[in-house]
Amino acid sequence: MKLSDFDFTLPEDLIALRPAVPRTAAKLLVARGDTISDLTVAELAAQFNPGDRLVLNDTKVIPARLSGLRHRGEATARIEVTLLQPTADGAWMALIKPLRKLHEGEDIVFTPRLSATLIGRDGDQAMLRFNLTGDDFDAALAEAGQMPLPPYIAARRAADAQDLQDYQTIWADRPGAVAAPTASLHFDAAVMAALAARGVTLTRVTLHVGAGTFLPVKVDDIAQHKMHAEWGEVTATAAAEIAATKAAGGRVIPVGTTALRLLETAARDTGVIAPWVGETDIFITPGFNFRVADGLVTNFHLPKSTLMMLVSGLMGADRIRAIYDHAIAQRYRFFSYGDASLLLPKG
Numbered sequence: 001m002k003l004s005d006f007d008f009t010l011p012e013d014l015i016a017l018r019p020a021v022p023r024t025a026a027k028l029l030v031a032r033g034d035t036i037s038d039l040t041v042a043e044l045a046a047q048f049n050p051g052d053r054l055v056l057n058d059t060k061v062i063p064a065r066l067s068g069l070r071h072r073g074e075a076t077a078r079i080e081v082t083l084l085q086p087t088a089d090g091a092w093m094a095l096i097k098p099l100r101k102l103h104e105g106e107d108i109v110f111t112p113r114l115s116a117t118l119i120g121r122d123g124d125q126a127m128l129r130f131n132l133t134g135d136d137f138d139a140a141l142a143e144a145g146q147m148p149l150p151p152y153i154a155a156r157r158a159a160d161a162q163d164l165q166d167y168q169t170i171w172a173d174r175p176g177a178v179a180a181p182t183a184s185l186h187f188d189a190a191v192m193a194a195l196a197a198r199g200v201t202l203t204r205v206t207l208h209v210g211a212g213t214f215l216p217v218k219v220d221d222i223a224q225h226k227m228h229a230e231w232g233e234v235t236a237t238a239a240a241e242i243a244a245t246k247a248a249g250g251r252v253i254p255v256g257t258t259a260l261r262l263l264e265t266a267a268r269d270t271g272v273i274a275p276w277v278g279e280t281d282i283f284i285t286p287g288f289n290f291r292v293a294d295g296l297v298t299n300f301h302l303p304k305s306t307l308m309m310l311v312s313g314l315m316g317a318d319r320i321r322a323i324y325d326h327a328i329a330q331r332y333r334f335f336s337y338g339d340a341s342l343l344l345p346k347g
Contacts, residue, residue: 001286003220005317006308008324016333017153019166023188027332027339031315031323033347038330041186041340044297050199051250053242054297057181057259058204060172062138063145065159068110070102077101079108081116082148083178084125084211085231090133091119095211096126114140138175148178150336151214152302166337176208176231182336183256183298201250203241207232207258207280217304222285227306229279230258234266236275242292243273251294253342257307260284260293260314267291288313295344300327300334315345 020026024042032047039047048054064083069076079102084093096102102118109115113132120127132140147163169184170192195202212228219225242252242263254260261284266276273292283306296314301307312320323341332339 001222001317003217003222003304006222006305006312007303008321008328010303010328010334014328014331014334014338015152016335016337016339017156018162019185019337020333020339023186024191026186027330029323029327029330029332029339029341030344031319031341032344034319035347036323036326041191044186044191044340044342045194045198045200047342048195048198048200048253049251051201051245051248053201053203053245053250053252054195055203055205055238055242055252055254055259055263056169056171056184057207057209057256057262058169058171058173059177059181059206059208059258060175061147061168061177061180061209062175063141063164064148064178065146066110066141066144068108068115070106070108072106081108081110081128082211083128083145085178085208086176087127091127091129092116093122094126094128095124099124099126102126110144111140114144148211150179152335153337171204173204174206174208176206178211179209179213180336181207181209181256181258183340185337186297186340187255201241201245203238205232205234205238205259205262207262209258213307217306222309225283225306227281227283229281231279232258232262232265233277234262234273234275239266239273239275246273246292252292253295253297254293255297257296257298257301257310260296260310263292264288264290284310284313286313286317290314294346295342297340297342299336299338299340300324300332302335311343315343319345 026041028039030037066081080097082095116128116130146159147167210230265280265282
């Protein structure tokens with residue numbers, strides 16, 4: 001398939017810069033087989049059956065955007081840093097602007113408490129070693145950093161204190177993401193209580209969402225695209241819970257494309273869900289054989305993105321185009337802070 005197969009025209013005023021308030025006021029498009037219903041997230045729980053299982057990504061977004069100073073003699077330079085992912089030895093891969101102004105061995109001072117040293121480069125990425133580790137690093141980063149809003153939001157407004165709450169799920173637990181699993185941002189205590197009352201069970205997995213999720217596809221033949229890798233884990237407990245739901249005839253519905261990609265990675269070798277940990281670069285496109293996911297809760301995605309290809313793989317390319325045409329006509333809000341959809345290919 002060609003990249004142009006996943007393109008569509010999106011009015012700019014449908015790109016959400018802030019989430020709905022409250023979270024459950026967001027619109028919810030339910031695509032069940034060949035039907036489409038227009039609801040709100042407050043009505044989400046009623047769309048499931050007792051015994052269904054939602055799979056949640058419990059990654060926690062770190063305040064990965066930092067601004068600091070490089071000192072060289074009497075001269076100083078402002079350095080902007082976006083953390084990408086930690087390395088095995090405790091350093092961090094990062095994007096630095098301007099990288100050309102920084103030499104290996106030089107320090108960037110972010111606050112009197114937090115600084116980092118450039119220890120290497122890998123293409124357009126840099127490797128930094130911070131002066132703090134563990135809980136001390138986490139606390140200093142929380143003080144110095146800003147939430148790493150998606151590029152299409154950051155280009156229109158700066159991150160602020162409200163984003164510290166808005167761009168984090170209520171079950172965020174394991175720090176490491178530099179982008180939120182945004183379908184999960186719609187959930188609040190009321191939705192969780194309604195799911196429990198409905199008899200819907202929950203399982204947590206972890207996929208640390210990387211900045212690569214926003215990288216554009218640059219090849220016309222999508223088979224030539226190389227996906228970025230992200231670290232994830234499906235524990236033995238999580239795999240057993242999901243397998244038990246399948247065996248009992250319940251549906252397994254990931255909340256977000258990140259959870260879906262992780263589940264399908266964990267089932268790729270054997271065809272059934274199994275404990276798994278490591279880096280996944282799974283690329284889901286039309287024709288993919290889904291082994292675990294029976295549906296998906298997700299937001300509305302960018303044209304020509306790998307996530308648009310994923311939902312086309314789940315629902316079928318023609319069907320997803322009709323769904324998106326409906327969403328645009330009904331003025332659903334798109335992308336990270338936008339509205340939600342529940343995609344159920346079998347109804």
